[in-house]
Amino acid sequence: MSATGGLAHQAWRWFRRVAPWALAVLVLTLVAQQARTVDWSAVRTALQELSMARLVLAVAMAVVGHGVYAGFDLVGRHLTGHGLSVPRTLGTAAISYVFNLNFGALVGGFAMRLRLYTRRGLKASVVAKVIAHSMVTNWLGYLWVAGAVLLWSPPQLPGDWALSDAVLRGLGAAMVVLAGVYVALCGVSRERTLRWRDHELPLPGGRLALAQAATGGSSWMLMGGIVWLLFEGRIDYPVVLGALLMAAVAGVITHVPAGLGVLEAVFVAALSGQLASAEVLAVVLAYRAIYYLLPLAIALPAYAWTEAVARQPAGARA
Structure with missing residues (x-):
């Protein structure tokens, strides 16, 4: 490798280490700025005015959204052939998803x-494959x-985040094409296994890849639909869904559990030009309570029950 190539490689490695932290600082700064400007009494009033029917x-x-996400693990069940029943697979995935959202x-x-x-x-190697397929379906x-x-x-x-519509549309086209390439490759590839070093991951066929795309997309659209309804x-x-998708990436970048504060800050920054910040924040807080905290109130005792059952002797469980 030439001296120039070596310097470029070092610069790229440095950039990969620093860039996520720089983005995290940017997002968390936005969170702090928004928190200082919030009229919390107005937020409380806006929360009280939310329609009970909605x-x-x-x-x-x-409930439907959590069920759809739990179904992601059925892809891994099918491809790994593990013997856990569908209800137990869905239950395990549902509990894990709630803990994922909140922690x-x-x-x-x-x-x-x-x-x-x-x-x-299940063996740890099989679980790793189930997790991998769930992640692929989601993203x-x-x-x-x-x-x-x-x-x-x-x-x-x-x-400072503003980009032209042309740039954003170009990025959007690239994302759609990338998703389409995955589905197409799964449909035409004769190699049904992805290998990396000593690891192997079974790949879906074209129909299952399409099902992954449909299920993964439905999950995100349902989440956006909840916020839009509120x-x-x-x-x-589309505006609400776009804000949710931006908030999801910001949450991943900052590594803040449950995107606490990040979700709210991104929504307020993206939508406050159309509604009062207090109203936007009230809706996002209601969404957090419905999609994050209420399921957690169910998942915690469900997890405790699974632990209690697992500790019983095999005969008692039967």
């Missing part, structure tokens, strides 16, 4: 899944949904 409907949509991916997406599945007799859906939003209704990014149609659905 809150109930939002809860019903949240972060390392706790919910990985540690909780690993513990619950291995308690049911495949994100790719094409976010890409479609950028193509159809490019968001107005706040402040806004009572005062903001267009």
